[in-house]
Amino acid sequence: MKTAEQIMKKKREIKEELDKVLPRDESDALWQEATARLVTYQMRYSSLPRGVRFHTDSRILPCAAIYLTVSGAIGKEKAYKVIEDAAIRKCRPIEAKLQKLMRHPRMRSLFIRLWDPLTRKVFGRGNGFTNVFYPRRKDEYRMDITACPYVRYMAELGCPELTRIFCENDERTYGNLPGLAFVRTGTIGKGAACCDFLLRREERGRRA
Secondary structure: OOOHHHHHHOOHHHHHHHHHHOOHHHHHHHHHHHHHHHHHHHHHOOOOOHHHHHHHHHHHHHHHHHHHHHHHHHOHHHHHHHHHHHHHHHHHHHHHHHHHHHOOHHHHHHHHHHHHHHHHHHOOHHHOOEEEEOOOEOOEEEEEEEEOHHHHHHHHHOOHHHHHHHHHHHHHHHOOOOOEEEEOOOOHHHOOOOEEEEEEEOOOOOOO
16 A cells, blocks of 8 residues: 555645645645545555555545645635646646547547456446446447445545546546547436446547
């Protein structure tokens, strides 16, 4: 298990956004407080299965620790924006790399095929998710998530609203790729019964 300090070092974008709204000494003090809070969260959830901790240790727990600590100083609305703006920044280079790859038509079909093993490995039952996997169709991948650890643990930690940012990261990353349509009607984090995923190749001149 990584230490809280090691995890927090990887949250550089959040720290930089926090530095924009607070003097550096105040930002540093809150960061140390959030790191200490993260330690308590790590102890609280240390018995979780390894697959679930892939999500809790690197994303859920540190973001909750930062958000709840910072919101006590600047309010929930501003703290939420700090986390959200950092997420937007984090997604941009990933989106840019995928956009470059998807300019090659052959990569689009390969990318869709990879979603099945990827989601089963990273977002499957062993990672704390409950899924509905649909029959495979050419140039299309469809899956629903009916239970999500982000929803569960953010709620347990007292910041369920933070889940929305992680939901929106999918749209930020996959929502504008050349030749592909990422279709979603709702997420659990936004009040829907499930998070639906539909990724498919676009017909020329048609946008889903």
